[in-house]
Amino acid sequence: MTEAPCRPTLLLVDDEENILSALRRVLRGEPYDLLTATSGSAALDMLAGQQVDLVVSDARMPGLDGPSLLAEVQRRWPGTVRILLTGAADLDTSIRAINQGQIYRYLGKPWNDDELRFTLRQALAHQHAEREHRRLESLTLEQNQRLHELNASLEQRVVDRTAELQQTADMLDLAYDELRRSYVTATEVFSSLLAQRLPGDTQGNAQVIALVRAFAAEHQLPETDRRDLAMAAALYNLGKLTWDDQLLNRPSDLMHREERERYVRYPALGESLLMALEPLHDAGRLIRHHQERWNGTGFPDQLRGEDIPFGARLLKLAVDFVELQFGLVLQREVPRQEALQFLTRYAGRLYDPELCRLFTDFCTRSAPDLLDATAGILAVDTRRLEPGMVLARNLQADSGMLLLNAGKQLSRALIDKLIAFEASEGARYTLHIRQPEAEAAPAKEQTS
Structure with missing residues (x-):
């Protein structure tokens, strides 16, 4: 029987209660369990008492400030994702948080609600990929140890076990490739945010x-x-x-x-x-x-x-x-x-x-x-999309935020979400879809 996935626990830290209330409103309806703390020391007490998946901390707080708090979180709970909220373009604070707290990302105040929700989803997806990578790596080490303990006379069993290990190694390679691709996608998301300064x-x-x-x-x-x-x-x-x-x-x-x-x-x-x-x-x-x-x-x-x-x-x-x-x-x-x-x-x-x-x-x-190159690419609006279509180019919102990256295969659920997003934004998007005929054409020429 498959266990239901646990809801991630988020800890929001800010010395201003109105900021915490605003964050709770933004995340209302999201699949998270929310904890709040009004100081760095209170946040550490909460972290010591229960598992927290992600911490969002204000940069400037009396006593233990945001970078110092996140550095302590990194030291004691390195698996907890760390995000910094900064209300000013303070380079020294950001660099200190990056170097000491090894934060996942920092966001400016006031924040964009959609950007905040998207960043949290990306951070938790990245955390899940890293945890899965460590799990698979641990599994491989365990199976290697068991392999060394097998009786040398059981040659067939060794062969069978080696095949299983190869399959596990392939899974590790796939997990690592996926992690690398997630970094590429994350940099493009951040690039679209940088572009909004221009x-x-x-x-x-x-x-x-x-x-x-x-x-x-x-x-x-x-x-x-x-x-x-x-x-x-x-x-x-x-x-x-x-x-x-x-x-x-x-x-x-x-x-x-x-x-x-x-x-x-x-x-x-x-x-x-x-x-x-x-x-x-x-x-x-x-x-x-x-x-x-x-x-x-x-x-x-x-x-x-x-x-x-x-x-x-x-x-x-x-x-x-x-x-x-x-x-x-x-x-x-x-x-x-x-x-x-x-x-x-x-x-x-x-x-x-x-x-x-x-x-x-x-x-x-x-x-x-x-x-604008159109060879082998179709421009399709969301109402004409079909499951199985593959994006030929990145899809960005009018705000510049990356919505989907090139190479993504569309599902019915994803198409419905795009249509709903259009309605909420009051916008219409055109997606560039790779034509199946463009991929099949070389093969046809070879057989003719």
Whole structure:
């Protein structure tokens, strides 16, 4: 008999009762058991007395503040997910929470209700995947130990047991791959939140992600490199979170000296914000070096030539190509063809000359806008969706929030949820669906 899944227990910590009341209202109807505490010490007492799956803590509280509380939670109950609520753009507080408390994420106050609910669901799903991974790993270790204890004369039993272990190892591989994919999806969700700091006509993260993914697929880069590139493309401007809106919208060639000094620090700051997340270390290295130049005049480390990681060289080409067109490099928006000419002109100085040639050739052969390519893709509204259809592109809400990622297979329940979400938002969404005929066509040509 299958046991019913336990309801996750959430602990909400804030020294202001009205904030706790607001959080309870937002989470009313969600499948969680809610606990509240008005101080860090009270929260620790609750954690010592019962199991808590996730803690949401305010950053600034008298006595034990949010980062210190979450650091203690990480030390004593490392399996409990930790989220920080901060009411101000306090970089030092956020970095301390990330480094000491190893938090899952931090959110600003006032928060967006849908974003908060979505973040909690993502955090608990991530926690479940990690717990399942540890369970499977423990199971494998146990079965290996039992295998060593078997009598050497029972050869057939050893063969049978080895087959079972292989199956378990395959399950572990699948669980680990799923965990890595969840990190990629999480970075894209966070990327869509970062983009909301920019005006709608300068939000280029999605185009940068699409460019590096398409280029990596065409040139058959290893799967691990593709994942790292996708995460780096999603978070390359993470270090700009501390900028004010005026600096965010200023083209880099118009920045004054003090602004330029802040600008050259953003790649290294982006890497430092990811240091507590081990699966993002390689992506963080690409983010750090994506503003290095082929001739050694870039930043932050003045790397030269092939000392610059390949993924960082590719990311720089994609970022410059997109940001030139959005007017974030020069004081005007540069047309697509002129942007390609700019890249070619500076090959050998700013860019790896051979990689620049491959990249510009790829962009020239692509549709005018990579995200508008329609070959093998159908644009379908929610009322025409059918179970089994597969998304060809990410689906984002009008607010910029990622709803579904590319490759997701639709079910009837998911379609109904999309229609209900449309009704609640007063919006209409068009989904880009992969045509089955597009996948079957090569096979037909071979048999003809």
